[in-house]
Amino acid sequence: xxxxxxxxxxxxxxxxxxxxxxxxxxxxxxxxxxxxxxxxxxxxxxxxxxxxxxxxxxxxxxxxxxxxxxxxxxxxxxxxxxxxxxxxxxxxxxxxxxxxxxxxxxxxxxxxxxxxxxxxxxxxxxxxxxxxxxxxxxxxxxxxxxxxxxxxxxxxxxxxxxxxxxxxxxxxxxxxxxxxxxxxxxxxxxxxxxxxxxxxxxxxxxxxxxxxxxxxxxxxxxxxxxxxxxxxxxxxxxxxxxxxxxxxxxxxxxxxxxxxxxxxxxxxxxxxxxxxxxxxxxxxxxxxxxxxxxxxxxxxxxxxxxxxxxxxxxxxxxxxxxxxxxxxxxxxxxxxxxxxxxxxxxxxxxxxxxxxxxxxxxxxxxxxxxxxxxxxxxxxxxxxxxxxxxxxxx
Numbered sequence: 001x002x003x004x005x006x007x008x009x010x011x012x013x014x015x016x017x018x019x020x021x022x023x024x025x026x027x028x029x030x031x032x033x034x035x036x037x038x039x040x041x042x043x044x045x046x047x048x049x050x051x052x053x054x055x056x057x058x059x060x061x062x063x064x065x066x067x068x069x070x071x072x073x074x075x076x077x078x079x080x081x082x083x084x085x086x087x088x089x090x091x092x093x094x095x096x097x098x099x100x101x102x103x104x105x106x107x108x109x110x111x112x113x114x115x116x117x118x119x120x121x122x123x124x125x126x127x128x129x130x131x132x133x134x135x136x137x138x139x140x141x142x143x144x145x146x147x148x149x150x151x152x153x154x155x156x157x158x159x160x161x162x163x164x165x166x167x168x169x170x171x172x173x174x175x176x177x178x179x180x181x182x183x184x185x186x187x188x189x190x191x192x193x194x195x196x197x198x199x200x201x202x203x204x205x206x207x208x209x210x211x212x213x214x215x216x217x218x219x220x221x222x223x224x225x226x227x228x229x230x231x232x233x234x235x236x237x238x239x240x241x242x243x244x245x246x247x248x249x250x251x252x253x254x255x256x257x258x259x260x261x262x263x264x265x266x267x268x269x270x271x272x273x274x275x276x277x278x279x280x281x282x283x284x285x286x287x288x289x290x291x292x293x294x295x296x297x298x299x300x301x302x303x304x305x306x307x308x309x310x311x312x313x314x315x316x317x318x319x320x321x322x323x324x325x326x327x328x329x330x331x332x333x334x335x336x337x338x339x340x341x342x343x344x345x346x347x348x349x350x351x352x353x354x355x356x357x358x359x360x361x362x363x364x365x366x367x368x369x370x371x372x373x374x375x376x377x378x379x380x381x382x383x384x385x386x387x388x389x390x391x392x393x394x
Contacts, residue, residue: 002028004035006281006304007168011378013280013308019321022309026293032168032283032379033302034295039316039331041293042305046338048292051284053078053341054302058285061302062167064174068181073164075224078341085340091210091217092225096344101351104139111138112356116363119391124370127387131356132241133159133234139352140233144226145195145202150187154230157183161227162235165281165380173377181227188226192219237349239278239376239383244353245367246384247275251323252366252392258325259361259394268325269353270333275323277335280308280382304379307334365392 002021005011007030012018021028022037029035036042045051056065056074064070073079077088115134119125137151161180163173191204196212199205204226211222248255258268282305286297297303314320316331336343371388 001025004028004030006030006032006035006306006379007170007377009169009377013306013378014312018306018309019312022313027295030304032304034297034304036303036305037309037313039310039313039334042307042310042334043332043338045284045292045303046282046305046334048284050286050288050290051303052081052287054283054285055079057300058283058302059167062174064167068178068185069164069174072181072185072224072227075221076228077225081340087216088221088225089340089344091207091222092229093344096348098347100143101347104143104348105351105355107142108135108139108352108355109359111135112359116359120363123364123393124388124390127245127367127389128238128242128384129386132238132245132387135241135352135356136234136237139237139348140230143203143233143348144229145200145204146191146230154184154187155234156180157187158231158234159238161231162239162381163376165283166377168379169377184227184230185223188223188230191226192222232343232345233348235381236278236345237352239381240273240349240353241356242383242387243276243278244269244272244357245387245389246369246373247272247323249367249369249389252368254323254325255361255366258357262358262361264325265354265358267327267329268357269350270329271323271325271327272353272357273333273335273350274311274317274320274329276383277307277311277333278381278383279335281306281379282335282337305334308382310334363394365394367391 004018004021026038026041027034027036036045056070059070059073080088112135115131119130133155137155140146141148141151157180160176161184163177167173192208195205195208207222210216211219258264284303286299286301289299290297311334312320317329319327336346367389370390373387374385376382376385
């Protein structure tokens, strides 16, 4: 069995040795346990009821047994199943109905236009700060009812909390996550108080009403849901927007093709998410002993799904190791999970990319990476910390 060191800072899920391992078999060994490399097995295991999300076992594995991180993570919605999960999910799902997402599209488009105006003045930018961070922050604020003047207060927190999935990389990761959780807990508590006193026409006000009127959740559960929403609505989309631009910078002819054929936008969005997903990996924990595909998996074992690798698996996507916005990709994306825990925010993330991309391609020439890139760890939420871009003349 090949061994892949996924916690090495230089590791990449798209390195030649990773694809060689994928060609040789469906899994590899890693410091975190089995690493699933192929699409079919990843999709099946994400739905396998013998696996769960790990609860506080994931934290114990990384040396955390109490404190702010534990108090946020252990009761999080993803660590509930059955009736409890449905109860919590029911409160949040009203934020992501098709009607709600479609109603946000004019705001998303207008915000993308305004941000692109600023980039177009000089033809170059640090894209993460100038666009990728600001668009989902604005959308999140509009949806949840967070005042624009507060966006900068929690933008760092909502980014650093995403490092929860990269605790195994060590360093100051746990400290950054703890500061983020503490900051967001305090901020969300103040929002709940503000919306209780002065409700508005926004999701947080509606969730506060539900908490007060029907007792569907406790205040602690409400705060936990909102902290998770703030994180999910910002961090994953921020990295997906940045990853999208890296993909086009690597394939400038595809940018020009999309500019000339905007009808390809939906395919292009799907292709950018397939090619370089912000959720580069997902993990599950074995809730019991079982065997899968000839591999014995003991209860308590963590299984990591190499999403970025699996989404280039040519067995699922013919020609999948090439970036092609004209291709019809029939196999589903994996980064949003599967089954009862499928990501509620996937439609909103898709809407942001599908509204932003035509604006960017119409207004700007193909992107060129104009400096060194620094990347988040490969495991967990992945993308560049900074993305200096220069745009060619149209």
